Amino acid sequence: MSVSVDSRFLSPADVANILRALGMDTCLRRLTAALERDFLRWGEFDKSARTASHSPVGVIELMPVADAEHYAFKYVNGHPQNPAQGLPTVMAFGVLSRVATGAPELVSELTLTTALRTAAVSALAARALARPDSRSMAVIGNGAQAEFQILAFAHLLGIREFRLYDVDRAATGKTLSNLADSGFEFVACRSAREAVTGADIVTTATADKTNATILTGDMIEPGMHINAIGGDCPGKTELAADVLARASVFVEYEPQTRIEGELQQMPADFRVTELWRVLAGEAEGRRRADEVTVFDSVGFALEDFSALRFLRDAAAELGLGQPLALVPDMLDPKDLFGLIGADASAAAATAAAVSRDLQGRLARVS
Amino acid sequence: MSVSVDSRFLSPADVANILRALGMDTCLRRLTAALERDFLRWGEFDKSARTASHSPVGVIELMPVADAEHYAFKYVNGHPQNPAQGLPTVMAFGVLSRVATGAPELVSELTLTTALRTAAVSALAARALARPDSRSMAVIGNGAQAEFQILAFAHLLGIREFRLYDVDRAATGKTLSNLADSGFEFVACRSAREAVTGADIVTTATADKTNATILTGDMIEPGMHINAIGGDCPGKTELAADVLARASVFVEYEPQTRIEGELQQMPADFRVTELWRVLAGEAEGRRRADEVTVFDSVGFALEDFSALRFLRDAAAELGLGQPLALVPDMLDPKDLFGLIGADASAAAATAAAVSRDLQGRLARVS
Numbered sequence: 001m002s003v004s005v006d007s008r009f010l011s012p013a014d015v016a017n018i019l020r021a022l023g024m025d026t027c028l029r030r031l032t033a034a035l036e037r038d039f040l041r042w043g044e045f046d047k048s049a050r051t052a053s054h055s056p057v058g059v060i061e062l063m064p065v066a067d068a069e070h071y072a073f074k075y076v077n078g079h080p081q082n083p084a085q086g087l088p089t090v091m092a093f094g095v096l097s098r099v100a101t102g103a104p105e106l107v108s109e110l111t112l113t114t115a116l117r118t119a120a121v122s123a124l125a126a127r128a129l130a131r132p133d134s135r136s137m138a139v140i141g142n143g144a145q146a147e148f149q150i151l152a153f154a155h156l157l158g159i160r161e162f163r164l165y166d167v168d169r170a171a172t173g174k175t176l177s178n179l180a181d182s183g184f185e186f187v188a189c190r191s192a193r194e195a196v197t198g199a200d201i202v203t204t205a206t207a208d209k210t211n212a213t214i215l216t217g218d219m220i221e222p223g224m225h226i227n228a229i230g231g232d233c234p235g236k237t238e239l240a241a242d243v244l245a246r247a248s249v250f251v252e253y254e255p256q257t258r259i260e261g262e263l264q265q266m267p268a269d270f271r272v273t274e275l276w277r278v279l280a281g282e283a284e285g286r287r288r289a290d291e292v293t294v295f296d297s298v299g300f301a302l303e304d305f306s307a308l309r310f311l312r313d314a315a316a317e318l319g320l321g322q323p324l325a326l327v328p329d330m331l332d333p334k335d336l337f338g339l340i341g342a343d344a345s346a347a348a349a350t351a352a353a354v355s356r357d358l359q360g361r362l363a364r365v366s
Numbered sequence: 367m368s369v370s371v372d373s374r375f376l377s378p379a380d381v382a383n384i385l386r387a388l389g390m391d392t393c394l395r396r397l398t399a400a401l402e403r404d405f406l407r408w409g410e411f412d413k414s415a416r417t418a419s420h421s422p423v424g425v426i427e428l429m430p431v432a433d434a435e436h437y438a439f440k441y442v443n444g445h446p447q448n449p450a451q452g453l454p455t456v457m458a459f460g461v462l463s464r465v466a467t468g469a470p471e472l473v474s475e476l477t478l479t480t481a482l483r484t485a486a487v488s489a490l491a492a493r494a495l496a497r498p499d500s501r502s503m504a505v506i507g508n509g510a511q512a513e514f515q516i517l518a519f520a521h522l523l524g525i526r527e528f529r530l531y532d533v534d535r536a537a538t539g540k541t542l543s544n545l546a547d548s549g550f551e552f553v554a555c556r557s558a559r560e561a562v563t564g565a566d567i568v569t570t571a572t573a574d575k576t577n578a579t580i581l582t583g584d585m586i587e588p589g590m591h592i593n594a595i596g597g598d599c600p601g602k603t604e605l606a607a608d609v610l611a612r613a614s615v616f617v618e619y620e621p622q623t624r625i626e627g628e629l630q631q632m633p634a635d636f637r638v639t640e641l642w643r644v645l646a647g648e649a650e651g652r653r654r655a656d657e658v659t660v661f662d663s664v665g666f667a668l669e670d671f672s673a674l675r676f677l678r679d680a681a682a683e684l685g686l687g688q689p690l691a692l693v694p695d696m697l698d699p700k701d702l703f704g705l706i707g708a709d710a711s712a713a714a715a716t717a718a719a720v721s722r723d724l725q726g727r728l729a730r731v732s
Binding site for chain 2: 005009011012013016019020024046048051053055057058059060062064066068071073075077078079082083085086087088089091093095097099100101102103104107109111112115143144145146147148168171174175178324325326327328330332333334335336337338339340341
């Protein structure tokens, strides 16, 4: 008996087609719902902090996670100097496979998808943590993530005013241009301080792999929610420690965030709450209107698991994607060696058939 | 400025074509030479034990490693019940990427390749550890790995007599049939004990995920080299502890083998030697003709790194492989969001061109 492993491949163009076909609003809502369902069954997952390989110019990470049915992992890099040579800072792809057999069922681009899922997670957290009357958001860092964050907060929280700042003014211009027809209100600011002033929510999404202080304690206003997504590996932070000290801090998966998040600046006993506990009603989120909340987001493998399953379903609905010959088809699963000979026989048979066909044609010609 | 990430894909058929085009002897020699070069620069690699996700029926692992130039990882499963449902026990694929940018340069099947590289590593170790006058090898477990082990020991060590045993007689039959034209001498044995008797080298390559005792101390003869490749995850061993106790034991990467190898049965201070030290002349291999040596092989990420670089070079020489759109091409590397709109414009332009072409045809028809 032989069974084929039908691995499917989704390219960036396929994922862009999913986003266009379903629309950004539907994609964000479906993905956020999938994320929430998976966060609510937190205990069912085999979780670990990602493995990271650091070099002087960047990091390459593998992020595995599994439940009883599916195993997923993401490959993702972070190289802040990439744009200077024409490459994205972050590139990613991932795989979804069956726990029962180990067979890979989907290989997908995750560069575009990571931006989408990060924005969906940010919005999911902010729905639980930001003041319900929030109407404006500062966006510090207007690179690859900015539009996705803006659209997620507009579609899922009803934010309508966005205050943009980036050290690279062209990045702000790109964001404004991409969302020119959105109907949202934009304010291009000259400093992070100006962007933050009066904002209900502050999103930091900068790329420098340094201990930066994008936000300092004196910039923070009572009741703000801070969505800190840029500080996500050792030595890469965005918030001054005094911002964290005065806030209630929420994280995805504590063991990983202690190493990679803004938290790396704080003592090991600094108190944080995992987001899933707030979503499940096991822990309080925001308790007062004047409380400062921080979502110290580093990106967790479970989120890519949810995203890969969303992509698989959406691609199947829309008939997108191609087969990928990742695993050999074998007549006898123990006969790996036969693959070398089998194709040779097939090739020989083909060659013989071609030869017969040629002789037939030559016979007719002569 | 924009740079394309040209990821290439190698399918099982491409790798089989490499093996056919270059020949098994050349492939084994080139791969073994690549492995030896990489083992000899052991200190240049960023190494870690692989991550494993266990379920009741199998394991899925990620195996990353990097030097200053390349990062590589392998995805590999181990599901001993897979053949009963028509799937291979082990399926694998891997990626080679640039440390400088994180860009993936090669995605390749590694199911076939893992068998080849495991056999090459076994032969590399045996060249250093087996008696130079070895002429016969017992092969216990005649599944997917068997032919590769036999060919590697024949081509690289001059072994000519192979004594086969498997609990599944059909597996032995498959191996005999695949190598019927090899010119090697085969003895199909009725028990592991019969196969081992008189053999210079014993290879164990069984698949059961249990603490098995394929070899016991009373079966071991002075001067034997034991190539133990099947015991490779917690709870999966092949040798009785008394075999290890009387032997000199060599391993790939000690921290991983302590967890996964035959070594998991031994005290934490049981003395072992890493193979690279023997190859580099820093440690002794076999010291006496009557010494029993064990290569407790579990498979290490570095070996897949060497294999992926060999495949990349061989595919380039032979013009094999296809491009794989794994990472988006962006005009502006910070403009990820533009991908959604850009392709829409391109699609619209294509639609318009198709429409004009159709109108032109209709005009000619009418």
